Amino acid sequence: MHTVELYGRVRRAVVVEGKGKRQVAREFGISRHMVRKMLQHSVPPGYQRKQPARRPKLDPWLGTIDAILQEDQNQPRKQRHTAKRIFDRLREEYGYGGGYTIVKDFVRLKKLRGQEMFVPLAHPPGEAQADFGEAKVVIGGVEQTAHFLTLTLAYSDECFVMAFPAETTEAFLEQSGSALANAASHLRRLAISQVESQRVRCCMKRTTDFYAPVGALLLAFVVFQGCNALNPLCGSARPAPIIASLSVNTITFADVQQGFLLTVNGSDFVSASVVVIDGTAISTNILSSQQLQVTITTALISGPGTASVTVNTPSGNSGLLGCTSGGTSRALNLTIT
Incomplete structure (x- = not known):
């Protein structure tokens, strides 16, 4: 070149x-x-194929592949043929004796529309996605439409599917309950794809209006197994405080006698968080979610020594949902000389 x-x-x-x-x-x-x-040419023109690539083994079946892809246009997206399925059909139904790669490449070119973009995806364990859809099925020799819910755990590709002949509230409740119960031991986060069906939206609204209290308890105790901060229902749950450092690690008893202002640094502090010194909670000034301030006096410290400093956040009103909330941080030592 x-x-x-x-x-x-x-x-x-x-x-x-x-x-x-x-x-x-x-x-x-x-x-x-x-x-x-x-x-x-002012610049290298690059390689240009003058004639289409010849596929002597595949050419006799190109019309068959085109017909399969054309029929797919009338099928739901999730029921359309993949290259592997087309390859299997060519071998089983038409006696094709060639390889899979040439079939895959041809199908990819036929399906290509414009420039493709690829976004890398990474799913941690416990993430799931729920999709509602419909598919053409044959039951007893009769083709009909089935309305289904599928729940997929992206990390392991484990999948749950349940279908009903109609979109009703009863069907929606049965599908949702069975799907969540099936994934109870793995589920940590659930994403629901955009719901296009007006009937499913209606069912979801009815469920929210009439079954919200029962659904909240069921989801908290059955699905999330007692639940924690990952539970989306734990909106009122408070995070456990984390203490990182003190503004000083050593002070004199003379400072205490004058009233020493101590700053506690950390994270996940809320308005209800309090500083606890040697087991006694004291009046706390909340500067931010990362800083607290207290005044140390002789009412707490009677002489030189070492005092234990922690931060405590009382639990919120989320106990009815089974959510863990609040807690006590690790202890840091404050030396008084």
């Missing part, structure tokens, strides 16, 4: 300096045909 720089030097030698094509070919070690090509 010749570089853009070489193209420029050859063109300059012929066009600007007036050298002959034979002479330029000898100087640059290329053929006269390549010199003529470089004069026609």
